[in-house]
Amino acid sequence: MVRAMLNGLVATLATILLVTASPVSAQALTDTTPIKEFTLQNVQSVLRGLGAKTSVLENNGQPFVRAEMESGLIAIYQPTACTDGSDCAGLNIMAAWDRPKGWSDAKLLKALSDFENEYSFIKAGVLNDGSIYVQRYVICDFGTFAGNIRVEATTFSSIAAAFSKIVNP
Structure with a gap:
């Protein structure tokens, strides 16, 4: 099981403030629901549809969704490339783990490169605090569908699990 998690990332991100953990609108998004932009609400709705426990946190005034997937993976989903705090055309997805104990820099860098x-x-x-991460950046410049966000989250979770097996053999 993925054991990480955002402890290293949270330390690197600095002070995190809980903004909300309240449920998103009860109306679930279907795969064919058009998404004009990434919002905390539509990202949370899709993640909750996958069974994730979510909350909205903030770092230096920048909100993001913290999601704990059913697999145990903890990741952040942060809308980016926004105009005036809205109309976000980008979504940064990231998960972090403690650095593998006993790994030399050369071994770690080779594993990351491979x-x-x-x-x-x-x-x-590798983050400033020494923890390691995987990251995916998604765009929706001209819109997308909720199903595409679901596929991105599912794919990211699968790839993060593969990463975890490499760094936690």
Whole structure:
């Protein structure tokens, strides 16, 4: 099971303030629901539809969704590329783990590089505090559908699980 989690990332992100943990609108989004922009509400709705426990947190005035998936993976989903705090065309998805104990820098960097070569649409790296992460950036410049967000979240969770097996053999 994925054991990480955002402890290293949360430490790196600095002070986190709980903004809300209240349920999103009871109306569920279907896969064919058009999404004009990424919002905390539509991202939360899709993640909850996947069984995730979600809350909205904030870092330096920037809100994001913290999601704990049924698999145990904890990830953040942060709308980005926004105009005036709305009309967000980007979604940054990230999960972090403690650095593997006993791994040299060379071994860690090779594992990260090999992982990125296998999954070219995912970024893997080391945070300032030494924890490691995987990240995916998604755009919806001209809109998308709720089903695409669901697929992105499901795919990210699967790839994060593969990453966890590499760094936690």
